[in-house]
Amino acid sequence: GIQVEQSPPDLILQEGANSTLRCNFSDSVNNLQWFHQNPWGQLINLFYIPSGTKQNGRLSATTVATERYSLLYISSSQTTDSGVYFCAVSSNTGKLIFGQGTTLQVKP
Amino acid sequence: EAQVTQNPRYLITVTGKKLTVTCSQNMNHEYMSWYRQDPGLGLRQIYYSMNVEVTDKGDVPEGYKVSRKEKRNFPLILESPSPNQTSLYFCASSSTTAVNEKLFFGSGTQLSVL
Numbered sequence: 001g002i003q004v005e006q007s008p009p010d011l012i013l014q015e016g017a018n019s020t021l022r023c024n025f026s027d028s029v030n031n032l033q034w035f036h037q038n039p040w041g042q043l044i045n046l047f048y049i050p051s052g053t054k055q056n057g058r059l060s061a062t063t064v065a066t067e068r069y070s071l072l073y074i075s076s077s078q079t080t081d082s083g084v085y086f087c088a089v090s091s092n093t094g095k096l097i098f099g100q101g102t103t104l105q106v107k108p
Numbered sequence: 109e110a111q112v113t114q115n116p117r118y119l120i121t122v123t124g125k126k127l128t129v130t131c132s133q134n135m136n137h138e139y140m141s142w143y144r145q146d147p148g149l150g151l152r153q154i155y156y157s158m159n160v161e162v163t164d165k166g167d168v169p170e171g172y173k174v175s176r177k178e179k180r181n182f183p184l185i186l187e188s189p190s191p192n193q194t195s196l197y198f199c200a201s202s203s204t205t206a207v208n209e210k211l212f213f214g215s216g217t218q219l220s221v222l
Contacts, residue, residue: 001167033211043198043213086151088211094139094156094164096211101150 002027004089006099013077013106021072021102023087031090032063034072037101038083046072046085077106110135114199114214121189122222129184129217131199137212139202140182141166142174144195145216151198157182189221 003026013019025032034046047054047061049070054061058077063070074081084101112133121127133140141156143166153166157176171193173185182201186193199214 035211035213041196041216043200043216045210045212048210088151094141094158095166096141096153096156097167098143098151098153100148 001095002029002089002091002097004087004097004099006085006087006102008102009100011102011104013104015077015079015106015108017077017106018073018075019077019104021074021085021104023070023072023089023099025068025070025087025089027068027091029065029068029089029091031088031096032070033088033096034061034070035086035088036081036083037086043086074104077104079106079108082106110212112199112201112212112214114197114217116217117215118218120220120222123190124188127186127189127219129186129197129199129219131182131184131214132180133182133201133212134180135201135203135212136179137201137203138179140176141200141211142172142182142184143198143200144168144193145198146195154184154197189219191221193219194221195219 005024049061051065058075060073086101088098090096142154143151152168155174157163197217202211203209
């Protein structure tokens with residue numbers, strides 16, 4: 001099955017800093033999504049982005065499907081950005097494979 | 109309000125006592141799925157359903173059952189729970205059978221099996 005690797009596993013930032021999270025996947029996919037799990041455990045969909053670039057406020061994401069990776073950019077980070085960021089992929093089936101996540105801590 | 113609703117939020121039970129975790133969505137979504145989240149293992153898919161009366165195994169289906177008798181509901185059944193099923197469970201749904209739309213999650217159910 002498809003393997004998903006996220007890096008870095010942990011990240012500590014000062015408020016206002018920028019960061020890049022990476023998601024590598026081992027096979028072709030037609031579905032790639034980024035999620036944020038806040039400290040209370042709630043999972044929120046950030047982007048559906050199987051290819052190309054999308055932006056939503058301070059967050060943006062780019063997926064290069066031919067090279068099998070996706071990047072999530074967080075600019076001007078805030079303490080509310082803290083939590084775990086997951087990417088998840090699927091290849092034309094109902095199975096969705098999650099990466100291990102990147103734990104982000106933003107310090108005031 | 110569009111949402112995925114799971115109940116209960118917390119559940120403590122004993123080994124072997126059958127339980128059901130309910131999941132309901134009000135967005136008319138065709139696709140629904142269940143995940144468990146364990147420390148160090150991330151989220152793993154248990155079962156998914158592409159539409160009514162259609163269910164398939166995910167990566168960790170052993171010890172679980174599901175049913176999809178109607179579009180809005182997708183309950184997770186543990187016939188004989190064991191301590192290794194202690195976990196945080198999430199239900200999710202999305203709008204198309206091809207799973208090519210955003211996935212929406214419920215608030216989670218923290219299950220402890222003693």
